[in-house]
Amino acid sequence: DAGVTQSPTHLIKTRGQQVTLRCSPKSGHDTVSWYQQALGQGPQFIFQYYEEEERQRGNFPDRFSGHQFPNYSSELNVNALLLGDSALYLCASSPRRPGITANYGYTFGSGTRLTVV
Amino acid sequence: AQSVTQPDIHITVSEGASLELRCNYSYGATPYLFWYVQSPGQGLQLLLKYFSGDTLVQGIKGFEAEFKRSQSSFNLRKPSVHWSDAAEYFCAVGPLTGGGNKLTFGTGTQLKVEL
Numbered sequence: 335d336a337g338v339t340q341s342p343t344h345l346i347k348t349r350g351q352q353v354t355l356r357c358s359p360k361s362g363h364d365t366v367s368w369y370q371q372a373l374g375q376g377p378q379f380i381f382q383y384y385e386e387e388e389r390q391r392g393n394f395p396d397r398f399s400g401h402q403f404p405n406y407s408s409e410l411n412v413n414a415l416l417l418g419d420s421a422l423y424l425c426a427s428s429p430r431r432p433g434i435t436a437n438y439g440y441t442f443g444s445g446t447r448l449t450v451v
Numbered sequence: 452a453q454s455v456t457q458p459d460i461h462i463t464v465s466e467g468a469s470l471e472l473r474c475n476y477s478y479g480a481t482p483y484l485f486w487y488v489q490s491p492g493q494g495l496q497l498l499l500k501y502f503s504g505d506t507l508v509q510g511i512k513g514f515e516a517e518f519k520r521s522q523s524s525f526n527l528r529k530p531s532v533h534w535s536d537a538a539e540y541f542c543a544v545g546p547l548t549g550g551g552n553k554l555t556f557g558t559g560t561q562l563k564v565e566l
Contacts, residue, residue: 338494367553369556374559375558375559376455376541376556376558378556379554382551389551392553424495426494438483438485438545438552442494442495443494444492444493444494
């Protein structure tokens, strides 16, 4: 059973450019969350998608946007890249089930390492 | 606003020694509590979680954690550390109600195991 797949694994971009990161959730999961993990920091919540809509958002600027497709896969887009956007971007999928505790059944991908130069 | 504090950035222990990693949280009410482990180049793996009930929870790889409401703490322990436990450990919290299921993480504790 495949877990969460993220692509690409590594990426180097120039300041001001735009980037798209991709995530395929674990089979049976319909919710995708994105986290940013800067070097030496814990992951920070960016946003969450289910039913193809953004449902929750963390404290990130509008330069960060996303999309979820009918097959539950998701994209994270970052516009006008800054040096400070350099980080590991983690995708986590989870199921939506009755009872909130089941919805914490996250599976994390290995991440995309984005370097902005 | 909710926050998670892991006061130890780095910890070094000898193989076979016991381990305790500290975690304190600040939250409006008792949240759901989690410990994750991250090996280099890997995503996060759930070690254990606390939702309710017995305050001592058992996890994978021989880890356990104890929830202490009076201290707002959820410390991770292991009686005998193995070299393969070297990794970064993150404590996280999530809301019981009203805030979806987003996780708030601490800054992590890097564990080094000396042979």
